[in-house]
Amino acid sequence: QNALGSLGKSRAKFISAEERTGVTFDDFAGQEYIKRELQEVVRILKNEEEFQNKGIYCPKGVLFHGPPGTGKTLLAKAIAGEAGLPFFAANGTDFVEMFVGVAASRVKDLFASARSYAPSIIFIDEIDAIGSKRGGPDVGGGGAEREQGLLQILTEMDGFKVSTAQVLVIGATNRIDILDPALLRKGRFDKIIRVGLPSKDGRLAILRVHARNKFFRSEEEKETLLQEIAELTEDFTGAELQNILNEAGILTTRKDKDYIGREELLEALKRQKGTFETGQEDNREIPEELKLRLAYREAAVAILACYFPDPYRPFVETNINSINSQPNMRYAETSGRVFLKKSDYVKSIVRACAPRVIEEEVFGIDNLCWISSKATLKASRLAELLILQTGMTAFGKAYYRFQRDLVPNLAPKLEALRDEYMRFALEKCTSVLREHHEAVEVIANKLLEKGGIQAEEIWEIYKTSPRLAQPAVNP
Numbered sequence: 001q002n003a004l005g006s007l008g009k010s011r012a013k014f015i016s017a018e019e020r021t022g023v024t025f026d027d028f029a030g031q032e033y034i035k036r037e038l039q040e041v042v043r044i045l046k047n048e049e050e051f052q053n054k055g056i057y058c059p060k061g062v063l064f065h066g067p068p069g070t071g072k073t074l075l076a077k078a079i080a081g082e083a084g085l086p087f088f089a090a091n092g093t094d095f096v097e098m099f100v101g102v103a104a105s106r107v108k109d110l111f112a113s114a115r116s117y118a119p120s121i122i123f124i125d126e127i128d129a130i131g132s133k134r135g136g137p138d139v140g141g142g143g144a145e146r147e148q149g150l151l152q153i154l155t156e157m158d159g160f161k162v163s164t165a166q167v168l169v170i171g172a173t174n175r176i177d178i179l180d181p182a183l184l185r186k187g188r189f190d191k192i193i194r195v196g197l198p199s200k201d202g203r204l205a206i207l208r209v210h211a212r213n214k215f216f217r218s219e220e221e222k223e224t225l226l227q228e229i230a231e232l233t234e235d236f237t238g239a240e241l242q243n244i245l246n247e248a249g250i251l252t253t254r255k256d257k258d259y260i261g262r263e264e265l266l267e268a269l270k271r272q273k274g275t276f277e278t279g280q281e282d283n284r285e286i287p288e289e290l291k292l293r294l295a296y297r298e299a300a301v302a303i304l305a306c307y308f309p310d311p312y313r314p315f316v317e318t319n320i321n322s323i324n325s326q327p328n329m330r331y332a333e334t335s336g337r338v339f340l341k342k343s344d345y346v347k348s349i350v351r352a353c354a355p356r357v358i359e360e361e362v363f364g365i366d367n368l369c370w371i372s373s374k375a376t377l378k379a380s381r382l383a384e385l386l387i388l389q390t391g392m393t394a395f396g397k398a399y400y401r402f403q404r405d406l407v408p409n410l411a412p413k414l415e416a417l418r419d420e421y422m423r424f425a426l427e428k429c430t431s432v433l434r435e436h437h438e439a440v441e442v443i444a445n446k447l448l449e450k451g452g453i454q455a456e457e458i459w460e461i462y463k464t465s466p467r468l469a470q471p472a473v474n475p
Ligand code: ADP
Pocket: 027, 028, 029, 030, 067, 068, 069, 070, 071, 072, 073, 074, 075, 172, 206, 209, 237, 238, 239, 240, 242
């Protein structure tokens, strides 16, 4: 029985407490540099000799930010596990209630519990729910409540003495952009660590972790299979990879097999991708018109990928075998040290316009459908990123990510400039697609005929097809 568990219950239902998390850094795979950085925090927490009397103090707060399911909670528990400290966790959304004063008193409770077991760790997941910008738009309601709670967190964190930093506060969010800048100041969350999506090697490492307690026919087969899955799971999070292995385990049992095989893994992967719902292969025919639209969309994406090639991520293959609101084009893993110039951002906006532009060109503006919607959204997001976060546009040289409030009437200014970039990108994309109209047709036909096409063949068609002269579009 966990001694702290009862404390958690009696004092406050919203705190979960663990005396020992039992999680270690071995449980987190990929992004090794994050662990290296945190190992030092753990050593300071354990008050190892090398740090004593050297004026080295522990950070008061560590903030993890990144998409859900990438292992932020896992890392927080691993810090507690490695340092051998009790772990007190709460969720930012639990603080915010309609009753006045609840948020602040819950924050107080959380810190008081942790202090009475100090040294200890506090973990606040979804800290943005309570720590979003003061005076910002009040999305979830309870604005004043939240403000009280946030002030209480700031007070509590400022209250610790540096020399006796006995409670480490760890926060997690996937919306660092809306956090109140006061939280990010020195002496509060002074270590900010991005936990991103894993690379291919990272995915393989994560799969290995979660395959530890699973049965495979042999070590060699396991390794080959995991490598194959790592290849096929670009943009997957650690949590999704874990799900694939669990699901494969369940399928194996259901089929009364002793070992997880390739078939089960691929089926689990399909399920995770959501292309498999009924428990039966979805073999309903894709309607002819939709196929035609998919073929044109993929052909247009391919032409833009040739016209403005991404130097860090060559494309590999595309097909019309699955129906998605974003293109099916597959790219290689990002390689090399990425170094983006303004023109690279603009090119990526132009590329993202391809699905929408070709649909309009071929089927007419009154006859659009949903298959280009995600791409259009992506294009405008990219334009906003360029404007707000790079300082490379006429908008100004500041980095607005944390300081949106510094610019009066930001929204209309942002929209005006974004629309300008979008207008340019749509025009440029249209002119590229008209110039390479012939190649678009050839690729679309190939796709309809064979279902898929490889990069090599796309390049060949792009280079050899006749072009139409187009009036120049300049930024
Ligand atoms: P987050 O807090 O970022 O939303 P979690 O830590 O809750 O993500 O991740 C959920 C689960 O997914 C973890 O408990 C772990 O099993 C698995 N997972 C996620 N990322 C990793 C990783 N990098 N290595 C190993 N397992 C991972």
